[in-house]
Every structure is written in C-alpha cells, then in structure tokens.
Amino acid sequence: MTDPAERLPNARRTVADLASDDGGFIVACSTTGHRPEPATGARFDSRADAQKAAEATQEYQAAMCELDPEHPTYRPTVYEDDDTPLHVATTRSRTKGMRSNGLPRTQESVTLSNGRDGEWIQMENAPLIHLSRDDGPFDDDVVARQLDAKLSD
Known part of the structure; x- marks a missing residue:
C-alpha cells in the first residue's frame, strides 16, 4: 500500500x-x-x-x-444535482362535526414537491415528522436527496 x-x-x-x-x-x-x-x-x-x-x-x-x-x-x-427547491404546501379545511373542546373538526393536507419531479408525498392528517441527527435537524437538501434516492429505487 x-x-x-x-x-x-x-x-x-x-x-x-x-x-x-x-x-x-x-x-x-x-x-x-x-x-x-x-x-x-x-x-x-x-x-x-x-x-x-x-x-x-x-x-x-x-x-x-x-x-x-x-x-x-x-x-x-x-x-x-437539482437546484429546484422543495415546496411544501399545506391546506386546512373544515370537516363535519365538532371536537370535544368545541372547535370545528378540520383536515390538513400536506404536499411535498419540487418543480422537476412533481409531487413526491401527499399526506392527509398525518403527523408532522422532523428528521434530525445528533447535532440538530437535517438540512432540507439532505432530506430532498434522501427522498429522491428512496423514491427512485
């Protein structure tokens, strides 16, 4: 060597x-x-x-x-390399009924996408997830690469 x-x-x-x-x-x-x-x-x-x-x-x-x-x-x-940033779009709409605290029930949609590949993920009433490592959250571009790698397989 x-x-x-x-x-x-x-x-x-x-x-x-x-x-x-x-x-x-x-x-x-x-x-x-x-x-x-x-x-x-x-x-x-x-x-x-x-x-x-x-x-x-x-x-x-x-x-x-x-x-x-x-x-x-x-x-x-x-x-x-894709310089197109991730876009997160959220919408909240009222649904039927009331919650136990007296507020109206709602439904939230979250769509994660970029301009090149279209929608990657669309979630309805899913929990918010924060990806992190020992020294703090991952940068958005890291998450984008991970999602891209997993979705391309």
Missing part, C-alpha cells in the same frame, strides 16, 4: 480532472448531505465521472484516517 501522503494529492488530482463547470452530478455523503474533500464544490458531467470522483473521495478519506484517526468519515454517494 502506498503512503497516505502520496494518495492525498492523487485523489485530489483525480477529482479535479473529472470536474466540470456546469455538470449535473455531485458527490455528497448519503447520510449527512455534506460534500467532503476533495469533491467539495465539484460538479461532474456524467454519473460515471461522479462515481469515479466518489471513489477517489473515499480513497482520500481512507488516507486521511490513516494520518489522523479522528478525521471525520463520510459515505460519498453520487447525486443528480
């Missing part, structure tokens, strides 16, 4: 050689959404190029962990 200090610049060079200015794919951690070095900010023209960059990013992390066992590790995964 080669010296980790030699593998770091090789991984950086691989990612830099594959990157493009306006590619439609990115490399990000599948659990946190973080875009780790050396793929931070890089975009790729094809899924294949992004996959090679993800592998180089994984190699970079392995070398960093050999040099510093406390270095954070990520799960580099390829995503199609």
Whole structure:
C-alpha cells in the first residue's frame, strides 16, 4: 500500500480532472448531505465521472484516517444535482362535526414537491415528522436527496 501522503494529492488530482463547470452530478455523503474533500464544490458531467470522483473521495478519506484517526468519515454517494427547491404546501379545511373542546373538526393536507419531479408525498392528517441527527435537524437538501434516492429505487 502506498503512503497516505502520496494518495492525498492523487485523489485530489483525480477529482479535479473529472470536474466540470456546469455538470449535473455531485458527490455528497448519503447520510449527512455534506460534500467532503476533495469533491467539495465539484460538479461532474456524467454519473460515471461522479462515481469515479466518489471513489477517489473515499480513497482520500481512507488516507486521511490513516494520518489522523479522528478525521471525520463520510459515505460519498453520487447525486443528480437539482437546484429546484422543495415546496411544501399545506391546506386546512373544515370537516363535519365538532371536537370535544368545541372547535370545528378540520383536515390538513400536506404536499411535498419540487418543480422537476412533481409531487413526491401527499399526506392527509398525518403527523408532522422532523428528521434530525445528533447535532440538530437535517438540512432540507439532505432530506430532498434522501427522498429522491428512496423514491427512485
């Protein structure tokens, strides 16, 4: 196995050689959404190029962990980059009857969508769910990637 200090610049060079200015794919951690070095900010023209960059990013992390066992590790995964933000639309409508506290019964609909793929989820009277990790809620783009990954399978 080669010296980790030699593998770091090789991984950086691989990612830099594959990157493009306006590619439609990115490399990000599948659990946190973080875009780790050396793929931070890089975009790729094809899924294949992004996959090679993800592998180089994984190699970079392995070398960093050999040099510093406390270095954070990520799960580099390829995503199609979609700048279209998520849209959440909620509506509340009155239904028949009254609640025990004297207020009218209502029904709430929530629709999660983006401009490219249409509706992803529509819920009627479902509980509100907050996705989080140890240090706080996930960013919206992380949730979007997770939903996209699960719905595309």
